[in-house]
Each structure stands twice: as C-alpha cells, then as structure tokens.
Amino acid sequence: MSASRLPLSYYAATASDASQHAPLEGALDCDVCVVGGGFTGVSTALHLIERGFDVVLLEAEQLGFGASGRNGGQIVNSYSRDMDVIEARYGAETARALGSMAFEGNRIIRERITRYAIDCDLKEGNLFAACTERQWQGLKDHRALWARYGHSELELLGRDAYRREVGSKRYTGVLIDHSGGHLHPLNLLLGQVRAFEAQGGRVFEGSPVISVTPGEPACVRTERGEVRASKVVLAGNAYMSGLLPDMERRSMPASTQIITTEPLTDAQARALLPTDRAVEDCNYLLDYYRLTADQRLLYGGGVSYGGQDPDSIEGAIRPKLLTTFPELSDVRIDYAWSGNFLLTLNRLPQFGRVEASVYYAQGYSGHGVTCSHLAGCLVAEALAGDGSRFDAFAGIAHRRLPGGRTFSVPLSALGAWYYQLRDRLGW
Template identity: 70%
Template sequence: MTAASSSEHVASWYAATANPTPERPALTGEVDCDVCVVGAGFTGMSAALHLAERGHSVAVLEAARVGYGASGRNGGQIVNSYSRDLDVIEARYGAETARALGDMAFEGNRIIRERVERYAIDCDLRDGNLFAACNAKQLDGLRAHKALWERYGYTELELLEGTAVKREVESDRYSGALVDHGGGHLHPLNLVLGQAAALESLGGRIYERSSVTGIDHGEPVVVRTPSGRIKAERVVMAGNAYLKGVLPEIEGRSMPCGTQIIATEPLGEARARALIPNGLAVEDCNYLLDYYRLTRDHRLLYGGGVNYGGDDPRDIESLIRPKMLETFPSLADVGVEYAWSGTFLMTLNRLPQFGVINGNVYYAQGYSGHGVTCTHLAGKLIAEVIEGRSERFDAFAGLPHLPFPGGRLLRVPLSALGAWYYQARDRLGI
C-alpha cells in the first residue's frame, strides 16, 4: 500500500465522532509473523481478526491510519449480496457459480453483527435498510429482486407500493420501495477501529504510517517499508483502491472511483424522524444512485454519484446538496457541516476480484461500491483458504475479470459516457 496523500483521516463526520483510538507506531526493523496483512480497512481487519482467532501471528501494515480509506468514509449501509445480483451471476456464469455465491450472499451481514456483539464494538449499529424505486420500471425490478432473494432463502423483505413508501421516507420521489428488515447501517469508522482493537487484544500487531515499498516473493515473503520489513509465510493484499504500484498484475482490471457524502447540521430528533420515521438507511435504484440515512445526533448523511478515476471534486456540497433537496425540499434552510469524498475500486463486471499470486500472496478487492458486507466475507474466506479450505474462496477466484475498454487512458471517459447513457434511461424510466 503506497503512501496516502495525507496520513490523517479526512475531515468527515465519521472522523469527528470516532471513538478514541491510539496512534500505532510505524514499522521499524525486521518482524517475523505467520501472516502479513497490507491495508487496515474492512478486508484487512476482517482477515487479520479471523486469522488471529485461529491462532496465527498477524502483523498489519497501513500507509496512513486504521480505516483511512473507503472503510472509514463510506455510507455505512449494511446491504446484502453483491454489486451484481444473483440473477446476473446466474445468467453470466451459470447455476453452479450462482448457487455458490448465493450461499454466501448474506453472510457478510452476519459476520459484522457477530463481530459487534463478540467484541462489544460501539458503532451505532441499527437495523433496516430500504431500496427506493423512482419509477414503475424500478418498482417492477424490486418485485423481481424480492422473488430472487427469497429463492435463495432470504425472507426479510417487505414490498411497499405507491404511497405506502411514505411510512418509511417522507419524499414524493418514489413509486415504491423494498424494505430489508435484515439489513442495517452503522458508523463504519468506529466498526473498523473496534476490530483493530479486537485484533490487538488477541496479540495482533498494527503498524500505521508504514507504506509498502516493495514485495520480495519467495518463501517466506518479504514485505518492505521505508523503515523496516516483515518476513511472513503468507501475505494478504487488502489495500483495494489505495494499493498502487505494488502488484501491477492485479491493477489493470479495476478502476478507482470516487463517491461524495455530506452531513447536515443537526436537525433535531423530531425533524429528523419526520424525514425517515423508522430510521432506515435508504438507497434508490438509479444507475448512479443516491443513498442516505440519519445519524445518532440527528443529522442527515447524504451521498451520491460516482467520480470515475477517483479524483476529489473541488466543491462536494454543490454536487450533493441539489440531490438532497430533490429528495427532501423541506431542507432548503438546513446547513451542511461536513463534506468528504471516498475512493472505492470498481471492476468491469462489478464483482470482487479474489486471487493468489505465487501460492502465498492472497488478495481480495474491487467490491464496486458494495463493500461493507462483502469485505467482511472476504476476510473470512481468506482465513479459510490460508488454512487449506479453498472451496468458497475459489468460487470468487474463478470469476473472469477483463480490463476496462480503452485501457488506462480511455477507461475514465468511456465509463463516464456509459454512465450518462444509463442516467438518461433512469430519467426517462426506461
């Protein structure tokens, strides 16, 4: 994981309300361990914690701070399944692959809840999320979505049609919605900080401000930083969009993308509950979707859009505030106190990339905007494959991944052109 542009957390509402956490030292000298994990986000912490629970000695390298990347900046929504749902997986890759991934599609959610309970992690965990349809076509899609998940054994969904959606969201934008009573939302930075503390309680070591400058493949693998190195039997690469230049062989089939979030000033409990009466997290069904939820101090946290290439826009509020007001015109008088960006990694097929290099360097990345749950599943599967149980890891590793059309030079404009096309279809309801 190469050095981040800053070693401190971005000025987000999450950082402002983070639980107290110690600063970890940078790596100096030489350290030996069973497994070296590169990246202290959800994937890295999940893998490290699962491995430590199984008795492995684990050392984690982080270029900035624990949770610095997308894991500490995202919308905090616990959304089941994957960025491409099970019907697409079945159509493209066959019933056997769909069944294998379907059996795991709701597991990341369970892992998060188990972690929160076992280690008493204070991360504002709340139940319930909602998929909102902006037109009749999208509502038809939600009906099919419900039937699909129920076919895979998931029975926590409730369809709301027409004005019934106002039971959950006081907005005129929607023609219906699908409530996932088994989903939820949380404070993602506090979740990853809590997992880091849990890892250290089991003897795991975390080194912050320790960017990876190179990897010497072999047995053991040597992972180098500016002031030290780690010798490990196994290495887990969990830098996701912030992993640049260390393993070029896994970078060409993915693209960094940015998304932006704002947090309003406190609304007060009554005004906040008038917007989202039962406190669900919401996302719409557009190609470039909006997502939002209430925070524990009664702010509205609102995000949306995608910036291909991952560069931060100059004025986040000017991009997101109009989206918020389209959904909730009554908030025209409300100020915005926080605005920030986060970079995630997108693949062409919108499914995560798993794999192994030289038999002892493992990676999982490219969750394509659906990472809160899938990262936690990925960490468990990495622990399984390191212990010799490869079937579930291999179900993901066997998915084909192609590079983006146009290569690195043209992938951003071509992706933006494609997004414009799908946005136009959303606006027309076709």
C-alpha cells in the same frame, strides 16, 4: 514518519479512538502479513488471529483512511451484480456458490459487534427506493430473486404505504430488507482493531509497502522495515498502487461524495425517516442516505470515475438532497467529504493468489461494507487449509478495462451518462 490524519469527515470527528500506531521499523517475522488497514485487512487479520495465526497488519496511512472510514455506513446484502446476472454469465454452479454467501457479510458484522461489544451506532433495516414504475417492477423481481437464494426478510411497500418509511414524494415504492441496517463504519473498524490487538496482533501505521516478494518466506518491504511471512494478504483496494499491476489493469478507482447536515430536531428526523432505516434509490448513479446517531442526515451520491473529486462536494450533493427533501433548503451542511472505492468491469470482487504465498481480495464496486467482511472470513479459511469458498470467487475471470485506466475513465463516464439519462426518462 508518523501516520497521516484521517480526512475530515463526520466519521473522523466522532471516531471512538484517536490513538495512532507507530510506523514499522526493522525486521519482523510472522505467519501472515496483511497489507491494508481497512475492512478487508482488519477482518482478515481478526479472523486469522482467532484461528491462532501470528499476524502483522501494515497500513500506509491511518487505519480507516480509505473507503472503510468514509463510506455511507449501510449494511447492504449481496453483491454489486446480483444473482441473476451471475447465473447468466458464470453458470448455475458459480451462482449457487456465491448465492450461499450473499447474505453472510451482514451476519459476520453483527457477530463481530456482539462478540467484541463494539459501539458503532448499529441500527436495523435498510430499503431500496424506486423512482419509476420500471424500477418498482424491478424491486418486485428483486424480492423474488433473493427468495430463490433463501433470503425472505423482505417487504414491499407501494406508493400508498411507503411514506411510513420515507417522507419524500419522489418514489413509487420501496423494498425493505429487514436484515440490513446502518452504522458508524469507522467505529466498527476501530472496534475490530482493538479486538485484534487484544489477542496479540501487531499494527503499524504510516508504513506504505514498497515491494512484496513471494516466496518461502515472502518478504514485505516498507521504507524503514520489512516483514518476513509465510503468507501475505494484499487488502489495499482502491488505495493500493503498484503491488498488483495485473489487477490494476482490470479495475479502476471511483469516488463518491457525502455531505452531513447539522443535527436535526426530533420532529425533522421523524418526518424524513420515521423508522430510522437507511435508504438507497434504484438509479444507476444512486443516492443513499440515513440518519446518524445524533440525528444528522448523511446524504451521498454520484460517482467520479478515476477518483477525481468535483470542485465542490456540497455543490454536487446538496441539490440531490433537496430533490429528495426540499424542506431542508435552509439546513446547514457541517461535513462534506469524498472517498474512493474500487470498480471492476463485471462489478464482482477480485479474489486470487500471486504464486502460492500472496493472496488478495478487492474490488467490491460499491458493496464493500458487507463483502469485505465476507472476504476476511474466506481468506482466513483458505490460509487455514480450506480454500473452497475463496476459490468460488477466485475462479471468476476479470477482463482488462478497455484502453486501460487512461481511456476507461471517459468511456465509463459516457456509459454512466447514458444510464443516468435512462433513469431520468424512466426507461
């Protein structure tokens, strides 16, 4: 059994490393076995091996097969629920703890890129675009909120000024985060894998995990092998099934779709995004877009609850692109794909332990690029003996989805329809 190929996407077509790793066969011993070859798993594995741990990484498909190799490539700070909501629901102490880490994932990514000379098309800056006057006021509040937690690299541009950033008439203003950015996520991942292997890390693809048995040691079994480890880290996110049944009742896969145009001319690219920053709007079902290194417009949006794709990805996303940039009506779409992320009811990530030997981190609810890199750092800290920051997340209670996943999908879709109507009416 060899690892499956990555789903066709712009990222897969421009990946920096096409090599594959053999599946696990036989028995191995190590300090830590990490299950999942996406950002969470790879970040964890790299942080651990830097600390001197002997680490084995198992991936069911191919490295980057899940959301880490398919996302919008935007470096967006904080969490899917912002600090005011966290403070109101979980108290000032939890808000202070999470607030102190809200902008750390961004810094970790840049440190990884610099330390290991990872070529992943990093570009600086991202911005949030308001489609209504209500959203514009929300951006002003957002800037003040982040300033309370020490983040000041923000700039507001109103209706008369934002067009220097975005060549679309649909917005009322934008908030620029100068510390954000965008990149090729799959190449970021693969660069970290190479760094992990260069330090002695062992990687196996095409090795879906059948069972995890906590203990001393814990035992991780695949179809043709097993790993005995002092600790296990489960990092499969939306693509892990059956290994964390209780958490599965408290989260749900959701898919988002992306299209990428043919390469644009210099003039076209400058007209759309003059400063080459990434953009996401402020709608509940938001659109997000950016230019790639070869000047394609990568445009995503929409959410399908339960992880099901629309009949036509291009048919679902192209109208959104044309609402923003009607001048691209004749542009060719070269790539169209989707991928699942894991959604939690409170939109905050799920960190925790199963007994003493099995750790997990997942459920970033659309903010996985930065938060997954933070997660890897926190898991490594905990396994090295300091679990204080990990426990700030692990202490957050996660309620079960109403009706389980079967009934939560239509309920979530109904809720999304309501918020989409609010967006359209400007409520």
